[in-house]
Amino acid sequence: MTEYVVxxxxxxxxxxxxxxxxxxxxxxxxxxxxxVRMLGPEYTPEAAxxxxxxxxxxxxxxxxxxxxxxxxxxxxxxxxxxxxxxxTGAIKSGLPKTLSITLVAFVFATVIALPTxxxxxxxxxxxxxxxxxxxxFFWVSMPSFWFGIVLILxxxxxxxxxxxxxxxxxxxxxxxxxxxxxxxxxxxVGAGYAAILMRFVRAGLxxxxxxxxxxxxxxxxxxxxxxxxxxxxxNALIPVVTVAGIQLALLLSGAVVTETVFSIRGLGRILVGAxxxxxxxxxxxxxxxIAIIFVLANLIVDIIYxxxxxxxxxx
Amino acid sequence: MSRHTxxxxxxxxxxRVSRRTLMKLATATGAFGFAQRFAAMxxxxxxxxxxxxxxxxxxxxxxGGTLRVGFQISQIVTLDPGQVSQGLVAGSVLPVLFSSLVxxxxxxxxxxxxxENWQVSPDGLEYTFTLREGLTFxxxxxxxxxDLRYTYERTTDPAFASPHANKLELITSFETPDDRTVKITLxxxxxxxxxxxxxxxPGRALTPISRRAIEEMGxxxxxxxxxxxxxxxxxxxxAEIGRGFDLVPFEGWYGGRPYVDKIELRMxxxxxxxxxxxxxxxxxxxxxxPATAAQQLQGNPDVVIVQAPGTNWRGVAMNMxxxxxxxIEARMAVAKALDREDFVKRAFFGLADPAIGPIAxxxxxxxxxxDQAPPSPQAYNLEEAKALAEKAGLVGLKQVIISSEEIxxxxxxxxxxxxxxxxxxxxxxFQQGAVFTxxxxxxxxxxxxxxxxxxxxxxxxxWNFFHxxxxxxTYGYKSEKADELLEATRNTADPEERTRIYQELQAHLQTxxxxxxxxxxxxxxxxxxxxxxxVPVPEQRYxxxxxxxx
Numbered sequence: 102m103t104e105y106v107v108x109x110x111x112x113x114x115x116x117x118x119x120x121x122x123x124x125x126x127x128x129x130x131x132x133x134x135x136x137v138r139m140l141g142p143e144y145t146p147e148a149a150x151x152x153x154x155x156x157x158x159x160x161x162x163x164x165x166x167x168x169x170x171x172x173x174x175x176x177x178x179x180x181x182x183x184x185x186x187x188x189t190g191a192i193k194s195g196l197p198k199t200l201s202i203t204l205v206a207f208v209f210a211t212v213i214a215l216p217t218x219x220x221x222x223x224x225x226x227x228x229x230x231x232x233x234x235x236x237x238f239f240w241v242s243m244p245s246f247w248f249g250i251v252l253i254l255x256x257x258x259x260x261x262x263x264x265x266x267x268x269x270x271x272x273x274x275x276x277x278x279x280x281x282x283x284x285x286x287x288x289x290v291g292a293g294y295a296a297i298l299m300r301f302v303r304a305g306l307x308x309x310x311x312x313x314x315x316x317x318x319x320x321x322x323x324x325x326x327x328x329x330x331x332x333x334x335x336n337a338l339i340p341v342v343t344v345a346g347i348q349l350a351l352l353l354s355g356a357v358v359t360e361t362v363f364s365i366r367g368l369g370r371i372l373v374g375a376x377x378x379x380x381x382x383x384x385x386x387x388x389x390x391i392a393i394i395f396v397l398a399n400l401i402v403d404i405i406y407x408x409x410x411x412x413x414x415x416x
Numbered sequence: 417m418s419r420h421t422x423x424x425x426x427x428x429x430x431x432r433v434s435r436r437t438l439m440k441l442a443t444a445t446g447a448f449g450f451a452q453r454f455a456a457m458x459x460x461x462x463x464x465x466x467x468x469x470x471x472x473x474x475x476x477x478x479x480g481g482t483l484r485v486g487f488q489i490s491q492i493v494t495l496d497p498g499q500v501s502q503g504l505v506a507g508s509v510l511p512v513l514f515s516s517l518v519x520x521x522x523x524x525x526x527x528x529x530x531x532e533n534w535q536v537s538p539d540g541l542e543y544t545f546t547l548r549e550g551l552t553f554x555x556x557x558x559x560x561x562x563d564l565r566y567t568y569e570r571t572t573d574p575a576f577a578s579p580h581a582n583k584l585e586l587i588t589s590f591e592t593p594d595d596r597t598v599k600i601t602l603x604x605x606x607x608x609x610x611x612x613x614x615x616x617x618p619g620r621a622l623t624p625i626s627r628r629a630i631e632e633m634g635x636x637x638x639x640x641x642x643x644x645x646x647x648x649x650x651x652x653x654x655a656e657i658g659r660g661f662d663l664v665p666f667e668g669w670y671g672g673r674p675y676v677d678k679i680e681l682r683m684x685x686x687x688x689x690x691x692x693x694x695x696x697x698x699x700x701x702x703x704x705x706p707a708t709a710a711q712q713l714q715g716n717p718d719v720v721i722v723q724a725p726g727t728n729w730r731g732v733a734m735n736m737x738x739x740x741x742x743x744i745e746a747r748m749a750v751a752k753a754l755d756r757e758d759f760v761k762r763a764f765f766g767l768a769d770p771a772i773g774p775i776a777x778x779x780x781x782x783x784x785x786x787d788q789a790p791p792s793p794q795a796y797n798l799e800e801a802k803a804l805a806e807k808a809g810l811v812g813l814k815q816v817i818i819s820s821e822e823i824x825x826x827x828x829x830x831x832x833x834x835x836x837x838x839x840x841x842x843x844x845x846f847q848q849g850a851v852f853t854x855x856x857x858x859x860x861x862x863x864x865x866x867x868x869x870x871x872x873x874x875x876x877x878x879w880n881f882f883h884x885x886x887x888x889x890t891y892g893y894k895s896e897k898a899d900e901l902l903e904a905t906r907n908t909a910d911p912e913e914r915t916r917i918y919q920e921l922q923a924h925l926q927t928x929x930x931x932x933x934x935x936x937x938x939x940x941x942x943x944x945x946x947x948x949x950x951v952p953v954p955e956q957r958y959x960x961x962x963x964x965x966x
Contacts, residue, residue: 137854145887151577185494185636186657194656250688257696265696266486266689267682268659364486364682364689366658374490374658 106404113396120392121173121385125166128381135182135379156182169385178389179382181375188386191371196390198268199367202359203352205280205287210295218302219329225307233303237296245355249289249362256285266364286363290355294348301344305337339409346402353391428536428610430518433526477949481964482678486699488706490685491658494639495650497623498571498578507955508703509681511617512663514644515670516624517545517564517598519616520953529616530559530624530645530670531598540605545614547596552668553626554649561592566627576635580621583613616646617956647674647960658683675949675963694719694942700964703957705942707764708826713942720947724939724954725778729771729877730823730867731931732831736892737859740808744929749804751794751932753838756786760935763827767940771933773922774868774878778954782915792926794933801838811839815862818845820852823865827935831865859890866891866931878902878921882930893930 136149136158153159157168172179178188221233240248257265264282271279309315310333318328357369368387375383406413427433489504497514500506511519519529528534531545551559568590571578586606591599602609613621629643641652641661648663655661663679684690684699687706693699695716705713705721713719732750734741741747756770772792775783786792805811815835819828828844835842842863847855855861866888868877880886883902884894901921905914926933939954949961 132854134854137857185639191657194659250692253689253692253696257698258692261696264698265692266684266698267693361686362689364684364686364693366656366683371658377490 102407106400109400109403113393113400116396117389117392121170121389122166124388125169125381125385126162128379128384129162131379135381158182169382173389178386181380181383182378188382191383192368192386192390195366195368195371195387197270198365199353199356199360199369201268201271201279201283202286202290202356202365202367203349205283206291206294206352206355209287209291210298213291213295214298214302218299219306219334221299221303222306222310223329230303233299237299239296240292241296243292244358245289245293246358246362248292249286249359252285252289253362268363268365268367282363282365286356286359286365289359289362290352293355294352297348298341298345301341302337305340306333309333309337335409339406342402342405342409346398349395349398353394424538426536426538428540430526430534431528431532432521433610475948475965477675477963478965479675479963480677481675481966482680483676483701483947483959483962483964484680484682484699485701485703485959486682486684486690486693487660488685488687488690488702488704489683492660492683495642496635496639497620497625497642497644498567498576498580499639500620501579504704506620507617508957510620510623511956512646512648512679512959513642513650514616514623514625514646516616516619517614517622518610518619520956526610526615531614534610541602543598543600543602543609543614545598545600547598548670549596551645551670553629553645554643554666554668555626555629556668557626557628559624559645560595561598562595563624563627564598564622565590565592567622567624570625570630571621578621580613583609583619583621645669647671648679669960671960674960676959679959694944700944700947702942705940707767707937707940709942710765710767710940718945720943720945722941722943722950722952723767724952725776726769726936726938727776727778727954728868729774729776729933729936730827730865731771731774731933732863733856733866733891733931734863735859735861738862740810740813741863742892743808745804746808746810747929747932748794749801749808749810749838750835750840751929752797752801752804753834754794754932754934755796755798755834756934757796759827759830759834763824763830764935764937768935768937771935773925773933774881775918775922776868776877776936782918784919790923792923794926794929798837805838805840813840815840815842816845817842818847818852818855818861818864820847822852827865831934857888857890859892861891865934878905878918882921882925891931893928895924895928895930897924898928898930 134149136152136156150159157165160168169179176189178192180187181191217233217237221230224230253265256263263285265285268282269278306329315328315333318332319325323332353369356367357373360367360370361373368390372384372387374380375387487504487508492505492509494500495505495509495513497510500510515529517529517531518526518534521527528548530547530551532548534543534545536543545564547559547561553559553563568584568587570576572581572584572587586602586604586609587600588603589599589601591601593599611618613619616623624645625638626643630638633641640655640657641650643649645666647666647669649666651662651664660680660682663681665674665677667673682699684693684702687708690699690702690706691709691712694702694713695718702709710721713721732754734747734750736742736747756772760766760768760770769777770786772786772789772794777783777785817828817831817835819825825844825846828846832842832844856864856866866881868881879902880888882889882893882895882898884899898921901917901924904917905921925931941952941957943950946965947962948965949963951958951961
């Protein structure tokens with residue numbers, strides 16, 4: 102197992118390196134020049150030339166790549182060409198916000214998906230099942246930013262229960278003010294995720310409920326609750342965990358748009374702004390981080406498999 | 417510059433210069449930006465601008481509370497006055513954080529700020545400022561003439577590369593005979609000097625900054641957490657790029673402690689979020705208010721909308737380096753197809769003025785409203801537009817309109833529908849800022865909504881766009897007559913003559929279809945009704961007079 106994890110980690114390094122390299126070169130193929138953007142109305146060819154030299158953008162692309170990569174290895178992700186803010190500084194300020202939204206969304210999704218999925222499976226083809234399916238399809242079809250706006254209009258503008266915008270730090274303002282501002286974005290991002298999870302819980306459970314060992318468990322005279330929760334659900338969760346890991350992408354990409362609607366400057370909004378600005382170091386740094394998150398999330402999913410299903414062994 | 421009338425420049429001496437004097441001098445010496453800025457203020461004052469920068473009102477102001485400002489901007493690049501090039505930052509944030517030598521008063525003349533008085537020599541070359549006693553920076557350091565000299569040297573240092581250094585170009589000597597005296601000598605008279613270089617807000621070039629703070633934190637950090645002399649100071653721990661920062665009153669400000677206990681400046685670039693924030697009570701101010709929000713907010717009894725005439729213009733630039741736009745009939749077809757009244761209703765919900773030319777409504781001394789102006793050859797006439805389009809071969813023509821956030825998708829879509837009416841098959845290529853700027857600056861486009869915005873200097877708004885050598889004339893307009901008239905506006909002394917030339921120029925640009933002129937947007941601000949004492953000046957925000965009636 103340890104050997105497996107080490108091997109996977111080594112693979113991960115190459116995957117992350119590949120991603121970072123790809124982004125580095127792709128960015129430079131996209132039309133648009135950060136220097137033009139930065140100078141704005143003050144643009145003159147001479148000023149552009151001077152600034153390009155100052156930022157090291159006049160050097161051959163392989164020199165820029167080698168220098169950037171060398172710096173990354175020493176932990177220096179560089180600084181924004183637009184604002185001068187260090188990339189690590191931006192990540193330090195943006196990551197907690199994005200993770201907070203993602204966490205709240207994940208909790209919401211799980212809390213909604215597990216019970217509704219189970220009920221839908223147990224009451225298959227009942228109105229409960231159809232109702233849950235309808236809601237799931239509705240949620241998954243809704244763009245999260247639209248749902249976000251609807252939530253704001255309802256809970257902030259009309260009812261004035263929750264703040265419409267902004268973010269406060271957990272360590273500074275405490276738990277409730279922090280959570281208060283994450284409920285709506287969390288719901289907006291989590292709804293689609295919940296819908297997908299719920300469908301997988303339902304499908305997984307239905308499949309498992311028809312298998313021999315469940316019949317055996319019931320034949321042993323086990324309590325139905327125990328059959329469902331201990332025997333069926335645990336096995337039904339294996340595909341759910343896979344999906345949960347892969348769909349982490351959905352949460353993060355949902356956060357990109359949702360952060361804009363709720364005016365929270367998390368990684369998503371920083372990334373989008375940096376792309377607009379052709380802020381190469383910032384885009385590269387954040388993509389690198391996201392690549393790492395993905396690779397690690399997938400690794401964790403694989404490890405969780407072994408815990409859920411003793412049949413799966415890595416060696 | 418002045419060839420006819422000898423001018424006694426000492427009328428610019430302090431401690432108070434009326435707006436009338438400034439206007440007269442400015443128009444008499446070719447300082448249009450200056451003149452028009454004041455004219456803009458005049459026009460706005462005429463609309464019943466509330467109140468005053470002085471204290472003492474019918475209702476006794478209340479102390480305390482937090483003012484929460486939502487800025488329609490996604491990023492503040494820097495707060496270092498010498499480097500600020502974002503118009504919204506210069507107008508909305510700098511006057512809050514920084515005092516300067518002089519400032520504008522409620523009559524829109526100049527009154528003392530850090531300088532309690534100043535003298536201008538009769539030949540207009542020597543400016544002598546006397547600083548107030550006991551001035552300090554936010555960090556407690558005393559402010560003396562040496563700090564102004566340091567600011568001057570920093571702004572003009574080529575290595576610092578300040579975009580505002582050009583405003584100090586005419587300075588031949590900068591002396592500090594004692595701690596409270598600053599003596600500046602110019603090589604030639606320059607009427608807008610006090611306003612463009614020495615004023616609170618726009619006068620970024622000489623806005624004093626703390627040398628110790630810069631040396632301690634470095635230029636980069638100073639741009640985020642600057643130390644100045646204004647009525648509010650930044651709380652460094654709260655400053656976060658892309659989010660905003662908190663401001664607290666500066667107890668040591670010479671004008672006394674401002675009313676509110678805190679200002680939370682938050683960047684809220686998404687218009688619908690800002691509107692929700694205001695309606696949900698998370699924000700007190702949206703600066704500037706997006707026109708798309710007008711309808712929703714106008715119906716809200718808790719919101720007051722402050723509106724000032726625009727100092728901007730936009731028109732359809734058609735790339736004359738490409739057919740068919742080298743043909744004047746083709747351009748006239750587009751110009752005549754523009755129903756400008758309808759355009760501003762559809763694109764801006766009426767919160768813009770129809771434009772017949774590049775002279776903006778805020779510049780009262782030279783602007784003539786469309787209904788009082790001589791009829792423009794570009795006036796809306798769909799039948800004629802269709803006939804011209806047919807003749808010029810525009811029917812079925814495929815064109816790409818480039819656009820970006822700064823113009824907005826909505827006006828671009830309205831333009832497309834206008835073009836469709838005369839048979840042009842137009843597509844919109846809505847791009848991100850960097851690509852858009854690069855494309856129009858290098859002339860790589862068919863057409864787009866070109867224009868001057870948030871720029872108080874109309875000489876820029878004319879010269880740069882219509883002179884054959886103008887840096888923003890990338891759409892291929894060349895006219896000897898326009899060049900001559902533009903040069904005349906810079907070299908004529910008589911104000912009435914100058915106004916006449918601008919009118920003649922505008923008529924020429926209409927006939928020539930340099931552009932199909934379209935609209936001027938308003939300067940808009942949305943405030944919660946609890947906010948009292950706000951003094952509205954186009955493009956500038958002063959919060960020290962504001963208090964919360966809660």
